[in-house]
Amino acid sequence: MASLPQAPPVPARAVPVPRPAPPAIARVRSRRRPSGEPPPLPRHLNASGKWWLGMSAAVLVLWVVVVVTGTVTVFDVADTRILQAISEVRSPGLTRVAEVAGVLASAKAIHVLWLANLLLLAVFRRWRHLFVWLGVGLLVANLGATLAMTLQRPRPYEVEVIGDWSGFSMPSLPMTVLAAFLVSTVYALVPPGRWRTRGKWLVCGLLVITAASRLYQAQDHPTGILAGVVLGVAAPLAAFRLLTPNAVYPVRYSRARPAHLDVSGDRGEAIVRALHDQLGVLATGVTPFGLAGSGGSTPLKITVKTDPSATEDEGCIFGKLYAATHVRSDRWYKLGRALLYGRLEDEKPFHSVRRLVQYEDYILRLFSEAGLPVPHPLGIVEITPEREYLLVTEFIAGAKEAGEAEIDDSIIDQGLMIVRRMWDIGMAHRDIKPANLLVRDGTLFLIDSAFAEVRPSPWRQAVDLANMMLVLALRTDAERVYRRARLQFSDEEIAEAFAATRGLTMPSQLRRMLRQQGRDLHGDFLRLLPYRLPPVRIQRWTWRRAGLTLVTLASAAAMAGIAVTLLGSPL
Template identity: 75%
Template sequence: MPAAPRPDLPPIRRVHRRRRPSGEPPPLPRHLSASGRWWVALSGVVVLSGAVVVLTGSVALVDLADTRVLQALAATRSPGLSRVAEVTGVLATGRAIHLLWLVNLLVLAVFRRWRHLFVWMGVGLLVIQTAATAAATLQRPRPYEVAVLGPWSGFSMPSVPMAALAAFAVSTLYSLVPAGRRRNAGKWVVCGLLLVTAASRLYLAQDHPTDVLAGVVLGVTLPLAAFRLLTPNEVYPVVYRRGSPAHLDVSGARGEAITRALQDQLGLVATAVKPFGLAGSGGSTPLKITVKAGDAAEEEESCVFGKLYAATHVRSDRWFKLGRTLLYGRLEDEKPYHSVRRLVQYEDYVLRLLSDAGLPVPHPLGIVEITPEREYLLVAEFLTGAREIGDPEVVVDDAVIDQGLAVVRRLWEIGVAHRDVKPANVMVRDGTLYLIDSAFAEVRPSPWREAVDLANMMLVLGLRTDAARVYARARLWFSDEEIAEAFAATRGLTMPSQLRRMLRAQGRDLHAEFLRLLPYRLPPVRIQRWTWRRAGLSLVTAVVLLLIVAVGVDLLGSPL
């Protein structure tokens, strides 16, 4: 198929690109913030002080100071205050901490905030094990010369109950409360709860003052650092609105970073960055970026298209493909990407390959780095006025059908499979069909993959027309054997989820309609295949799940 004439890019203003000097942070750096660094420094001071006390043998001085404080509190005891102290200290009991653990686990699982859940569980286990190990190493006894009124177990330095309570309270704050005023207010609530609980345990002489201090510092520092570094709000915001977790917030700091990076790296002066077409995208954040088109004195504007990829998308892709391997066995090219940079580089390469081959795809404009190895933006032409082929306002006539079939034929000729032919990726503008989103494309695919592309394209074209019409046009581009092979290779699993949903919504079995039109049928291509890799992954997954359950049960059953 000869390359079809395509309109040029709309005018876009270019300015001087700026190379970031060595040592300068990226547009959107990862940071711990001032309070996080302060807590890390405080934990270092606590560890250093403990080491100095142990090495210099000045433990007696610390014990004496702690005892004087506890004796002063014991002098204020009364039956009424003791009952109040027992009630206010309930949060540091094993039952209360276990309940907090289970509530957080259920809430995070219900809202499918898996990354926060894994960090929450990991931090809880780490804090409790670290505190218990430190207590067993230091072997500090409970307060002496003061009557201990409440229950206790094990050694006292650091206070394991206070460390666990602080860790779970901070983890709850960062995993369940949205950033902003509500989280800031929550910090004061957590601070108040820790102060009340600490006062209760000191009044009852369950811990020394330095035990409480060490436990709180340990319990606050580790989850604070973990959540700010592993689940930064810019990448993993805590939200309760509907939407895909793949769609990142592009307002605030991230939006400013995108605008700055576009100008520095591509010379594009962006005036607005907004999400676009989120309904058809589940593996990236598609953006409509308004840029200046004329000279500095002119106010003309144009648009470019951006796909924002972050490390979270690569991890989601990895888990998605692992799940498909466990459920369905070996599929073509289901190896995950190992970095977000490789993902963006590959999609940009495929887009340029398709463009050079004359296929109707958006013009590629380049790659923008937002945060090294964590966030990148793929920039391409914005198809102004184009609509998804499934839109009721799009006219699907014989010319559009022929263009869709010609696209698949050309893909076969250059040895590329798109692998994600669905209504959201087939656009029509002024009677011209465009193929977008080449993230899953494969160079030199198997014949099975090529056949799947043909069947999915025929199904997409048949959504707005009928099977007989599409089949009649397909016979002008493909042989009966090639069409029969396509529908032998395609069924529910190999159809994109959006295509399956639209077929169900129409109440049609379009696949069966095409099968009835075939002069003969080929045996279905077997997809469910067992391999040594699938068996090994299944075994490892089962073992890991059992270990997680065992550790959770052991933790819930252990006293604090």
């Protein structure tokens, strides 16, 4: 190894290069939303959902009236007259047709439908839809069985029953479960729009055919079928519309990440309206931007009106749309890391999307006040209270990611100065990767401070230095970056950085780009060091990790037991 000159004394404070002023955005007076006025993007149940829920409530009230007053004979007489009329047209040919038409309500067919949905939702990793699907199935099956046992209405009398049947007949449990499963299938697997509308009509046709078959065979009362269908349709319709709305949890089969929300239609209009009301910014367009480098939010390029003196490039601002889905994903991600690796510093999840946005805005302002080259923060916009918020910042127009830009000694020095400055003010970024380092006109910008930490441990600070050096070496080489690093950091600090950095501590994008290039930059830096420090231990067993592992295994076993119980429940 060629001898390298000893680094001169490190300056007490290395301040990054000056950066341009914030954009000249035209502002108008913001408007406070009065109490009682809905937010820009309210969550509500459509008219059809309200109608089905109203029908369910009416059916439940009618059941209570029947139980209390004992007027079930009125319905028995009406149902018997209808079934007697149907039985008069029976024939061997029609009976065979009815047996085939009613196969969907059989136990085997419903079990196949159950397993098919379970497998498809698991394959497409549509976990929230899967949990809602399971919950609706358990609720409808148990509620229907409980009501049937409470009412204890017998099967039709004075009419020959020529089909299979079991249990009581109010409501019709096979029709209740079939309706719930079919509607759940449409909302969990079929994309909204034309295809979902067609799916609803198909479900309607299948239910009508199955109901006609069961009436022909006198397996159920007409009112029992009607009550079962109302209950079976209303429960999944309300659950999926409220818990998996299309705007937040879209059903799609593209390669888009689940974290990237659709900003067209109602959501796009709500963002434009909220920017005007809450920040006084006149937005004219909202489009996704840089989705490839973002997995925990929806990055947006927002076109806005500017002052007459502003240039065309200054007609945009940047927004990061956060939703409750991102907080839940972050919670599951950190739970998984806790199970796999034990205790990692600052791996506590956020408890609400509002806290997440507030924290990132706070960190961004700290970085900006410390002179770090970060986008100028412009404010927070509420889209739906406690569900969706937009963090608005300056848009770094014309910039390239560090993995694609030309990197010279000036850019290398700026990147290392950023790390040194964060050390000086007692902070760590914790997510230094090519997508979070932008280069424009010879200036390096640091973005995405959602994972930054105040007063981090020396280990976290060391990891920032190693990741910065690895990113800068992607477009240059390890020796060049190491020579520049020794002008601001000592050999001991650099050795500590690479002792603390391993695969786990490198962002996934950085690991992927290293594999694509086929270069062992980490090994190159280690060979340049005059000495090496022992690797810093990352994986640890703690009582918390052991407890989480046991709880997770117990929950998985409980879910498996529930699935087996529902799968084997009689209809």
